Amino acid sequence: MAIIVQKFGGTSVKSPESRKAALKHIIRAKEEGFDVVVVVSAMGRKGDPYATDTLIQLLESQGGPVCPKKKDLIMACGEIISSAVMAAYIESAGIPAEAMTGFQAGILTTGEFGNADIINVNPEPILEKLKEGRVVVVAGFQGQTEKGEITTLGRGGSDTTAVVLGGYLKADVVDIYTDVPGVAVTDPRIIPEAPFLSRISFKEMLTMAESGAKVIHPRAVKAAMNFNMPFRIKSTFDDGDGTLVGQMGNEFPISGISLQKNIFEGLSGVSVVYNESDAAVNSRAISRKIESLLAGGNIPIRERKTLSNCFYAAIPQEYAELAVRAIFDGFFPEEAKEVG
Numbered sequence: 001m002a003i004i005v006q007k008f009g010g011t012s013v014k015s016p017e018s019r020k021a022a023l024k025h026i027i028r029a030k031e032e033g034f035d036v037v038v039v040v041s042a043m044g045r046k047g048d049p050y051a052t053d054t055l056i057q058l059l060e061s062q063g064g065p066v067c068p069k070k071k072d073l074i075m076a077c078g079e080i081i082s083s084a085v086m087a088a089y090i091e092s093a094g095i096p097a098e099a100m101t102g103f104q105a106g107i108l109t110t111g112e113f114g115n116a117d118i119i120n121v122n123p124e125p126i127l128e129k130l131k132e133g134r135v136v137v138v139a140g141f142q143g144q145t146e147k148g149e150i151t152t153l154g155r156g157g158s159d160t161t162a163v164v165l166g167g168y169l170k171a172d173v174v175d176i177y178t179d180v181p182g183v184a185v186t187d188p189r190i191i192p193e194a195p196f197l198s199r200i201s202f203k204e205m206l207t208m209a210e211s212g213a214k215v216i217h218p219r220a221v222k223a224a225m226n227f228n229m230p231f232r233i234k235s236t237f238d239d240g241d242g243t244l245v246g247q248m249g250n251e252f253p254i255s256g257i258s259l260q261k262n263i264f265e266g267l268s269g270v271s272v273v274y275n276e277s278d279a280a281v282n283s284r285a286i287s288r289k290i291e292s293l294l295a296g297g298n299i300p301i302r303e304r305k306t307l308s309n310c311f312y313a314a315i316p317q318e319y320a321e322l323a324v325r326a327i328f329d330g331f332f333p334e335e336a337k338e339v340g
């Protein structure tokens with residue numbers, strides 16, 4: 001039977017309304033005949049009762065230094081709670097569901113607490129439950145070492161759980177559901193009119209993710225490259241096709257602008273990822289254009305690097321979003337004009 005892995009991030013499992021939206025995608029996949037594996041993140045964001053940052057705060061408020069092993073133990077609870085809640089909700093819709101921790105799901109990791117790597121997955125526990133006709137809801141972002149210690153995969157690591165499970169389970173489809181309709185040229189929180197990409201290459205996505213685009217975790221992209229397994233990033237809250245991350249690049253003059261806030265001493269990093277197909281011929285012209293757009297906006301550059309696939313500038317924090325805006329307006333004048 002064909003397997004689909006669907007990952008729902010913190011904002012997609014946060015509230016009864018968002019879980020209802022997530023359930024629609026799960027039901028549709030069942031109706032289409034898929035065996036469904038759901039990967040969930042902890043519910044919500046800082047301040048929400050079971051969110052990762054809230055759990056960390058609880059530990060830190062005990063006073064004294066926090067040991068990484070205990071921090072992983074408490075962080076893993078967020079995803080475990082979420083998997084139980086989501087499985088119970090799926091069952092309330094009449095679909096049998098099984099909740100599994102990362103370790104019950106056979107995920108073996110290195111012992112690097114807070115940033116562990118998945119070294120192997122035993123697919124049997126999940127396959128067994130799928131055979132019984134159940135939706136399997138796996139707690140993302142976690143695994144265990146050979147010694148049975150609980151580990152987490154680095155912040156944002158549920159994406160990695162989903163892609164790696166997809167690889168080991170030989171899934172036909174891996175969909176990462178989030179709160180935006182795919183990958184945009186830049187963070188829609190900074191540039192609301194930024195167009196979404198119908199597709200992006202693995203390499204371009206990796207460069208964007210490594211330079212600050214939160215929408216997907218870089219390790220998830222690396223895992224997809226290793227398995228040579230394209231995947232989609234979609235919105236939980238609509239039925240759009242989202243962005244296909246795979247072999248093919250896109251049609252835009254640049255693939256993305258990423259921002260890493262406050263990387264050191266009041267500086268932020270702005271990276272412009274070149275369109276892979278144009279980079280070889282055009283990278284010089286593109287980097288010159290970026291420099292002139294920043295100069296035109298009186299935006300100071302503290303450090304710059306021109307790499308084969310991207311341009312990077314360290315910019316004083318207070319200018320960072322202006323820099324993203326100046327670059328966006330320069331490369332996407334039509335979209336910028338529509339809003340302005």
Ligand SMILES: Nc1ncnc2c1ncn2[C@@H]1O[C@H](COP(=O)(O)OP(=O)(O)O)[C@@H](O)[C@H]1O
Nearest residue numbers: 009010011178179183184186187189213214215
């Ligand atoms: N280029 C980009 N395209 C789309 N979203 C982006 C981009 N860069 C940053 N983001 C941010 O990533 C967020 C989704 O990632 P995240 O908050 O980790 O969601 P989830 O909880 O679903 O994992 C979006 O709300 C968006 O603000």
Ligand SMILES: N[C@@H](CC(=O)OP(=O)(O)O)C(=O)O
Nearest residue numbers: 009010041052155156157158
């Ligand atoms: N809950 C973890 C793991 C994760 O992947 O979360 P999200 O999918 O909501 O970004 C974190 O906040 O880092």
